[in-house]
Amino acid sequence: MDPIPVGKLPAELLQSLLDRYVPSDPRVIVGPGIGQDAAVIDMGDRYLVAKTDPITFATDQIGWYAVNINANDVACCGARPRWFLATLLLPDGQTTAELAESIFGQLSEACRQLGVALCGGHTEIAYDLSRPIVVGQMLGEVAPDRYLTTAGARVGDVLILTKGIAVEGTAIMAREKRPELGDVLSAGELDRCARLLREPGISVVREAQLAQEAGGVHALHDPTEGGLATGLWELAQAAGVGVVLDRDRVPLLEACQRLCDHLGLDPLGLIASGALLIAAEAECGPTIIKRLESAGVTAAIIGRVVPPEEGCQMRLADGSLQPLPRFPRDEITRLFG
Numbered sequence: 001m002d003p004i005p006v007g008k009l010p011a012e013l014l015q016s017l018l019d020r021y022v023p024s025d026p027r028v029i030v031g032p033g034i035g036q037d038a039a040v041i042d043m044g045d046r047y048l049v050a051k052t053d054p055i056t057f058a059t060d061q062i063g064w065y066a067v068n069i070n071a072n073d074v075a076c077c078g079a080r081p082r083w084f085l086a087t088l089l090l091p092d093g094q095t096t097a098e099l100a101e102s103i104f105g106q107l108s109e110a111c112r113q114l115g116v117a118l119c120g121g122h123t124e125i126a127y128d129l130s131r132p133i134v135v136g137q138m139l140g141e142v143a144p145d146r147y148l149t150t151a152g153a154r155v156g157d158v159l160i161l162t163k164g165i166a167v168e169g170t171a172i173m174a175r176e177k178r179p180e181l182g183d184v185l186s187a188g189e190l191d192r193c194a195r196l197l198r199e200p201g202i203s204v205v206r207e208a209q210l211a212q213e214a215g216g217v218h219a220l221h222d223p224t225e226g227g228l229a230t231g232l233w234e235l236a237q238a239a240g241v242g243v244v245l246d247r248d249r250v251p252l253l254e255a256c257q258r259l260c261d262h263l264g265l266d267p268l269g270l271i272a273s274g275a276l277l278i279a280a281e282a283e284c285g286p287t288i289i290k291r292l293e294s295a296g297v298t299a300a301i302i303g304r305v306v307p308p309e310e311g312c313q314m315r316l317a318d319g320s321l322q323p324l325p326r327f328p329r330d331e332i333t334r335l336f337g
Contacts, residue, residue, distance in 0.1 A: 006336075007329025008225055011237070030077075035150045035234030037073040037222060046141045049079040053224075054135040057172060057271075057332065061197055062134050063106030068203045069224070069273055070138035071114055075208040076220040076276075077149065079142035084111055086121040086136050091129040103132065114205060148212075152219035153239035153279035157305040160278040160288060162207050162297050163200055164251030165228050166267055167274025169332055171196040173259045177335060184262045185255060193255050196274070200297075204276040207297045211276070214291035216284025221277040225330045227269040231277050232303075232324060233312055239279075242310040245303040245324055248317050265334065269327035279305055 004010070009017075011034050018032050025031075029047060030040035038051035051073040055066045063086070071081040086107055090100065100123070111118045116138070174181065174193035181190060196202075204222055211217050219239065223231025228250065236243045252267055260267045278299075280288055285301050292299040303315075312324040 005329050006333045010328065029147070030149050033238060035221070035238030037076040037150060040077060040147055040149070042144075043141075047079070047144055047147050049074050049077045049140040049142060049147070050137070052135065052137045054133060056133055057176075057336070059172070059175065061106060062132055063103040064110040065106075065197070065202070066134040066136035067107060067110035067114065067116065067138070068201075070136040071116065072202070072204045072208075072222040072273065074138050074140035075205040076222050077140070077142065078147045078208075078212060078220070079140035081114055081116050081138050081140045081205060083119045083139040084116050084136060085119060086134055088121070088123045089126045089129060089133040089135070090124065091131060092125055092127050095125050099132070103134065114203070148217065148220055150219050150221050150235050150238040151240075153235055153241055153305050154218050155241055155305055155307050156282055157218055157279040158282045158285040158301050159232075159243065159245070159303040159305065160211075160280060160285060160299055161228070161251060161302045162204065162276040162278070162292060162299045163274055164253050164298065165223075165275055166253070166256050166270040166272040167196050167200065168202050168224075168272060169227070169267070169270035170253055170256040170259060171202075172271065172332055173263065173335070177263075181259065181262070184258055189255060193259075196253075200274065202274040204274065206295070207276050207292055210291050210295055210297065211278050211280070211288050214284065214288040216281035216288065217278060218281070219279040221279075223272040223275055223277055225271055226327045227267070227272045227331065228275065228277070229268040229325050230327055231272065233326060235277065235279065236308075236312050239305070240308055242306040242308050243303055243312050243324070244306055244310070244321070245314045247314050249300055249302045251298065251300050260331075263335065265331040266325065266327070267331075268325055269331040271330050271332045
């Protein structure tokens with residue numbers, strides 16, 4: 001058998017594994033599935049929302065990153081992130097007390113900003129690692145009548161995107177490939193790109209709360225690995241619907257486009273944490289955007305949810321439709337392969 005390339009397991013393989021090896025439990029309201037952001041477990045008077053995600057791309061902000069990435073998916077279920085656990089795998093022969101303290105400091109800062117308690121985890125210096133890896137686990141809670149899932153998108157909904165793409169991918173390119181990008185962006189532009197992790201930041205917890213407050217939201221999704229295109233495919237599969245993306249309406253960071261052009265990457269498939277994908281009643285779309293923008297969060301309607309037989313499509317500037325692109329692995333992995 002050929003080895004599977006870097007990135008997520010192929011969706012068909014993952015679904016086959018879930019179908020064969022994951023038992024059912026009546027208290028699991030939302031279990032593992034393609035496009036589902038987190039598990040939801042019935043705890044009686046409230047639902048527990050549980051999420052785990054690793055940070056494997058090289059980054060000097062790995063601890064801070066791990067907290068925010070996991071908090072995003074909990075928030076996309078309508079829940080408040082509350083408790084965080086972290087497994088730190090550190091490289092043999094490279095780990096110092098300063099490195100460990102730096103990561104702990106980042107974890108602590110990020111948890112404090114979100115009002116989350118760092119409540120447990122594990123640390124280990126592991127053989128044959130070339131860089132630190134942090135596996136985060138975030139727990140949150142939500143009232144039973146308030147939780148959301150990616151499967152909630154409905155035909156007729158508008159699709160709203162906050163901030164733009166790709167906040168995370170642009171920051172990673174600027175941080176990890178800076179020596180190669182001096183002919184593309186100025187030093188000041190690269191500095192600003194590197195700061196995107198915090199300005200405007202990769203957290204979508206606040207905008208998830210704002211969108212819910214505005215009303216009419218049926219689903220929230222955090223497009224991460226595989227970019228906006230993969231996030232739309234995941235939403236469509238989870239909800240059993242089709243989607244049409246209006247390509248020209250997608251807010252695209254100008255620096256992102258320039259970097260992608262230089263590196264030969266497609267921004268639609270570039271890791272996209274920092275943007276929130278919202279499926280909402282069409283008549284509520286303008287109200288949601290107004291609520292977000294009044295709080296300083298840019299947002300735009302980028303498409304709509306259509307019947308499943310229409311599939312996943314992308315509308316070009318001339319009005320023509322073509323299949324929404326699929327990315328078997330995130331575009332950013334091409335820089336580290």
